[in-house]
Amino acid sequence: MxxxxxxxxxxxxxxxxxxxxxxxxxxxxxxxxxxxxxxxxxxxxxxxxxxxxxxxxxxxxxxxxxxxxxxxxxxxxxxxxxxxxxxxxxxxxxxxxxxxxxxxxxxxxxxxxxxxxxxxxxxxxxxxxxxxxxxxxxxxxxxxxxxxxxxxxxxxxxxxxxxxxxxxxxxxxxxxxxxxxxxxxxxxxxxxxxxxxxxxxxxxxxxxxxxxxxxxxGISREQLIDIGIMCGTDYNEGLQKVGPKRALKLIREHGCLEAVLDALGERIDNLQEIREIFLHPEVTESYDLRMKRPRIDEIIRFLCEERDFSEERVRKAAERLNASYRAGQSTLERWL
Missing domain, CATH: 3.40.50.1010 (5'-nuclease)
Structure with missing residues (x-):
């Protein structure tokens, strides 16, 4: 979650x-x-x-x-x-x-x-x-x-x-x-x-x-990350009895998570590694964000012939989808 x-x-x-x-x-x-x-x-x-x-x-x-x-x-x-x-x-x-x-x-x-x-x-x-x-x-x-x-x-x-x-x-x-x-x-x-x-x-x-x-x-993104780590992320359990409001208060008082942990006598394992996941995650620049013309026959064949959907409903949705694609292309062409 x-x-x-x-x-x-x-x-x-x-x-x-x-x-x-x-x-x-x-x-x-x-x-x-x-x-x-x-x-x-x-x-x-x-x-x-x-x-x-x-x-x-x-x-x-x-x-x-x-x-x-x-x-x-x-x-x-x-x-x-x-x-x-x-x-x-x-x-x-x-x-x-x-x-x-x-x-x-x-x-x-x-x-x-x-x-x-x-x-x-x-x-x-x-x-x-x-x-x-x-x-x-x-x-x-x-x-x-x-x-x-x-x-x-x-x-x-x-x-x-x-x-x-x-x-x-x-x-x-x-x-x-x-x-x-x-x-x-x-x-x-x-x-x-x-x-x-x-x-x-x-x-x-x-x-x-x-x-x-x-x-x-009144905080930085790095401090928001520290708040998240205190509350618990997918990479750590967080601190006992520390929710977002208390975590915000602690960050405002102490400035960074290390100072908070010192004040509370707590520790979080792999702290810097967790920060790095948020600050420098593994990502790719290889992607293509172009909408393509919907293949109506393929949509109908898959959903109706293979998955028992109503052909009438699927065809109507596919035609609406195709109309929205054409409208988008027309809008794009006006700006070219």
Whole structure:
């Protein structure tokens, strides 16, 4: 889940229209998890084809991404590569949590109890889900980037270079990696049902502007990284009883994490190595962010013939996607 700095960072609610004309680097794994977690049957079962293959992520990619592209937004998916060695403990803990959730899910199904939250917690992205996602993105003409390591670091790098305007992620790690502007809730904008309640709430996009927040908080990006490390990241557990607000207070009082640790009599292993992951992550300059003409027949063949989607619905979405591509090309030509 990354570091949670939501208690100290301001977020501005925006509309989809406010993002029109922008290029957005989308955290691929983060977005697929959202689709797999949210696009489900009432009992928590994911959407599946007749062979039992999960299709929730494909539904999210086709319909929700088409909505964004139709609004004049251009997206590029960025997928994680090889994780840093310091992330091994976090990945092992996540795997254990999913195994526990799977056991609880089966028990809930057997007893007829509420199972939706366990189904969400047990969500996994396997190689088939990833390959199918990339196959659909390619057919839709949406560019994707394979990061050498952390996807959010790669997305932040692309934003720092000015190749994209925003990084889209539910996590706050992108800011620690230096992303100038982060947009949240991009893939789940609209009405969303509250867990275990028959209540729906509006989920608008939110934008966080890094420099504005650093100025407001009176800290540097390096100090924000130290705050994140105190709270706990994918690479360390953090300090006991230290959340974002207390971490901010400690940084303001002592200036840097080393001074904080001295004052508290604490230590964090691999501190400098963790900082380096955020300050100088492994990234690549080898990527192509051009939208391509969607291949409508291929989209229909894949989703309808192989994954049992409704041809009428898929064809309508694909035609909307093609229209948005043509509109984008016309706009580009006017500026050339």
């Amino acid at each position: 990354g570091v949670d700095l939501g208690d100290i960072l301001g977020r501005k609610k925006v509309s989809i229209e406010d993002l029109t004309g922008s290029w957005i680097a989308v955290d691929g794994f983060n977005t697929l998890y959202q689709f797999l977690s949210i696009i489900r049957q009432p009992d928590g079962t994911p959407l599946m084809d007749s062979s039992g293959r999960i299709t929730s992520h494909l539904s999210g990619l086709l319909y929700r991404m088409t909505n964004l592209l139709e609004s004049g937004i251009r997206v590029a998916f960025v997928f994680d590569g090889r994780p840093p060695e310091l992330k091994a403990g976090t990945l092992a803990a996540r795997a254990q949590m999913k195994e526990t959730a799977e056991i609880q899910l089966q028990e809930a199904i057997a007893t007829g109890a509420e199972s939706f939250r366990y189904a969400q917690a047990a969500t996994r992205i396997n190689s088939e889900i990833l390959c199918d996602s990339i196959r659909l993105l390619d057919a839709m003409g949406i560019p994707y980037v394979q990061a050498p390591s952390e996807g959010e670091a790669q997305a932040a790098f692309m934003a720092i270079r000015g190749d994209v305007d925003y990084v889209a992620s539910q996590d706050y790690d992108s800011l620690l990696f230096g992303a100038p502007r982060v947009v949240r809730n991009l893939a789940i904008t609209g009405k969303r049902k509250m867990p275990r309640k028959n209540v729906y709430i509006d989920i608008p996009p939110e934008v966080i502007v890094l420099e504005e927040e650093l100025t407001r908080l």
